[in-house]
Amino acid sequence: MAYDEYLGERIRLILESKKVQFHDKKMMGGLIFMINDKMSCGIHIDKKYGDSLLMLKIGTEAYQTEIIKEVCLPMDFTGRPMKGYIFVTPEGFDLESDLEYWIDLAVDYNKTLL
Numbered sequence: 152m153a154y155d156e157y158l159g160e161r162i163r164l165i166l167e168s169k170k171v172q173f174h175d176k177k178m179m180g181g182l183i184f185m186i187n188d189k190m191s192c193g194i195h196i197d198k199k200y201g202d203s204l205l206m207l208k209i210g211t212e213a214y215q216t217e218i219i220k221e222v223c224l225p226m227d228f229t230g231r232p233m234k235g236y237i238f239v240t241p242e243g244f245d246l247e248s249d250l251e252y253w254i255d256l257a258v259d260y261n262k263t264l265l
Contacts, residue, residue, distance in 0.1 A: 154181045154194040155203035161247070162192065165254045181206070189264055192257040195238065200224075205239040207253055210260040217256070235260075 159175070159182050166173050166184065173186045183193035183206075193206045206226060209217060214235050217223050222243025225232035244250040 154196055158194055158203060158205070158244075161250055162194075162254060165247075165251050166258075169254075169258065171258055186258065186261045187265060189261060191261045192254060197238070200238075200240070202241055204241075205244050205250070205253055206236065207239065207257045208236050208260060209256045210235045210263065213256055213260065 162184060171186060173184050176183045176185060181193055181195040183190050185191065191208055195204050195206045197204050204224070211234055214237060217237055218225065222240045224238040224240065226236035226238050239253055244253055
């Protein structure tokens with residue numbers, strides 16, 4: 152299964168509407184959006200979950216607040232969750248306002264890395 156191309160387009164439109172400079176890269180069957188040459192958000196196909204998940208780099212502080220939400224999962228490729236990264240299930244970004252919320256978190260965190 153390929154990543155959700157419609158979700159990729161939704162992310163692109165949000166980033167463009169916010170005038171964020173970015174480029175995307177296809178990686179490991181998914182799609183990553185790079186801002187300031189750093190991974191910020193993307194789409195990952197999770198074989199265990201069986202769907203495309205939104206992947207976000209939000210930092211450890213926001214992680215503590217967001218991970219308790221039902222739609223959030225730890226980003227875990229190897230059996231050890233990556234600090235400051237989360238997955239969001241499709242129910243968490245179905246509405247455009249929800250997707251924009253998540254993208255804003257990732258973009259805001261990316262600005263702290265400059």
